[in-house]
Amino acid sequence: MTLETETPAARASTRDPLAAALAHATANEQRSNEALTTLVRIPSLTGEEGKAQRASRPCCARSGPRSSPKSRTSRQCSSDFRTSRSIRRTGSTT
Amino acid sequence: MFERFPDIAQYPTHWQHDLILPYEELPTHEALRASGLETVLNYKDRPNVVGVIKGSGRGRSLILNGHIDTVTIEPTGSWTRDPFGAEIVEGRMYGRGTSDMKGGLMAALLAMTYLKEAGVRLRGDVVFQSVVNEEHAGNGTLDLVRRGIKADAAIVLEPTENQIFVSHPGGLYWQVAIPGVPRSPGARWQAGQQDGVSAIEKLPAVIDSLIALEREYNRIPPNDPLERDGAAFSLVMGRIAGGHYETVTAAEVTIKGGAYFSSRVGSVQDVMARFRGAIGGANKRDPFLSRNPAKLTFLHHDDSTMQRPDIPLASAMSETLARRGVDGAVRHGAFCCDMRHLVNQGGIPGIIFGPGTIAQAHKPDEHIPVDEYLAAIGHLVEFIYHWCNADAVEAAAPRF
Numbered sequence A: 001m002t003l004e005t006e007t008p009a010a011r012a013s014t015r016d017p018l019a020a021a022l023a024h025a026t027a028n029e030q031r032s033n034e035a036l037t038t039l040v041r042i043p044s045l046t047g048e049e050g051k052a053q054r055a056s057r058p059c060c061a062r063s064g065p066r067s068s069p070k071s072r073t074s075r076q077c078s079s080d081f082r083t084s085r086s087i088r089r090t091g092s093t094t
Numbered sequence B: 001m002f003e004r005f006p007d008i009a010q011y012p013t014h015w016q017h018d019l020i021l022p023y024e025e026l027p028t029h030e031a032l033r034a035s036g037l038e039t040v041l042n043y044k045d046r047p048n049v050v051g052v053i054k055g056s057g058r059g060r061s062l063i064l065n066g067h068i069d070t071v072t073i074e075p076t077g078s079w080t081r082d083p084f085g086a087e088i089v090e091g092r093m094y095g096r097g098t099s100d101m102k103g104g105l106m107a108a109l110l111a112m113t114y115l116k117e118a119g120v121r122l123r124g125d126v127v128f129q130s131v132v133n134e135e136h137a138g139n140g141t142l143d144l145v146r147r148g149i150k151a152d153a154a155i156v157l158e159p160t161e162n163q164i165f166v167s168h169p170g171g172l173y174w175q176v177a178i179p180g181v182p183r184s185p186g187a188r189w190q191a192g193q194q195d196g197v198s199a200i201e202k203l204p205a206v207i208d209s210l211i212a213l214e215r216e217y218n219r220i221p222p223n224d225p226l227e228r229d230g231a232a233f234s235l236v237m238g239r240i241a242g243g244h245y246e247t248v249t250a251a252e253v254t255i256k257g258g259a260y261f262s263s264r265v266g267s268v269q270d271v272m273a274r275f276r277g278a279i280g281g282a283n284k285r286d287p288f289l290s291r292n293p294a295k296l297t298f299l300h301h302d303d304s305t306m307q308r309p310d311i312p313l314a315s316a317m318s319e320t321l322a323r324r325g326v327d328g329a330v331r332h333g334a335f336c337c338d339m340r341h342l343v344n345q346g347g348i349p350g351i352i353f354g355p356g357t358i359a360q361a362h363k364p365d366e367h368i369p370v371d372e373y374l375a376a377i378g379h380l381v382e383f384i385y386h387w388c389n390a391d392a393v394e395a396a397a398p399r400f
Helices: A008-012 A017-027 A029-040 A051-055 A074-090 B027-034 B098-117 B139-146 B199-217 B268-285 B287-291 B312-323 B339-345 B370-388
Strands: B038-040 B049-053 B062-067 B092-094 B126-131 B154-156 B164-167 B170-179 B233-242 B252-261 B295-302 B330-332 B350-352 B367-369
Touching: A017 A029, A017 B098, A017 B370, A029 B092, A029 B098, A029 B370, B049 B098, B062 B098, B062 B139, B062 B370, B092 B098, B092 B370, B098 B126, B098 B367, B098 B370, B126 B139, B139 B339, B154 B312, B154 B339, B164 B312, B170 B199, B170 B268, B199 B233, B199 B252, B199 B268, B199 B287, B252 B268, B268 B287, B268 B295, B312 B330, B312 B350, B312 B370, B339 B350, B367 B370
Parallel strands: B062 B126, B062 B154, B154 B350, B164 B330
Antiparallel strands: B038 B049, B049 B126, B092 B367, B164 B350, B170 B252, B170 B295, B233 B252
């Protein structure tokens, strides 16, 4: 997620700033979904979430915001989750 | 902080910190850093992140507050979706924290981002706060209050289905440990005298006393029209444990529970005093408990927040929602959150407003409707624009 300095929305804002900002938000819905996706894929941001999060792989978190959310699919994360669950069920540790 | 707010900053988080990510890895951080807005004000090595869009002056300032911590994903076996997958299925994004409350937090950050990218100039400051520890004690927000970060108003982005909540109940986590005297059946009676006492036998005395307290509280009539449908006091007995063996009188039984209470029953200190009185009464009335008292412990306590429904902040958000063609009614919230610290300790008028529903909080398969999340971004863009470009009645610029 980066901030652009000069966008069509910015140019339009001189006429109706609010309308331009709302249009910009609407035009960026995909980006909004990706931003939330990235955030949800981080198991623990503060260390306060408990044992289960500690046992989960912070698979997407480590790549951080610098990687494109598109590069990580929910299938990859689900695979990681299933793996971590099976590890816990068999009593193995990592 | 603990000296200043001794009854609020109570139980520090006890989780180990081995999975803490450097704050540079917060998804929110890149946007904040790129805009030159971010400040990190750690609370006990956990990242409280604050970003400010500085206004041009004389406008009303606004805090957008949300917590970045979530609850556990346990019981993990109850999830049918990956708790960290962020899968979108039939218009809902699934995952821990989607509703509570990464959705609201990201909606606020993006609203600020889109306003800035669109080149909108605001007169008042907008302060973004990503805080830790809300799920435990609210010490992340309390730490920012302690640092003196102020604004003319605050929006706490907890999930309200994009409705306006202007107040919320207080809450308690409590436990009562009831003693007994362990004896086998052959030793329970000695020379015609009862020697063995099961703690289980003493449960009714304690339970009846607590239920009587709840009944008494709920006879208090509502003093706020927003609360007319809500109970003044709601007691939950959630867990019970005790005893060692079927044929030995239980040496101890522990009941754990919670309670929510309206501000009309008093402060959290008042409620705790009444709790102590209820257990003290049970002890006094029972001959065994009078010599071996049941012990009450408070595991956590939060005060309520009560504000008038017509505070300017709530009215302004109501007008914004009405302009956008959605329900702008002001309501009483049904859950505790960090608003109590901003309002009660910080003296900052606040509302709770955000996408998602509290019904999804803390449960397996937590999700958020994507359209509600996207709508919240639009609502916040429009609200921030109008609020921060109105004249400030009294300047309350953020201070660090």
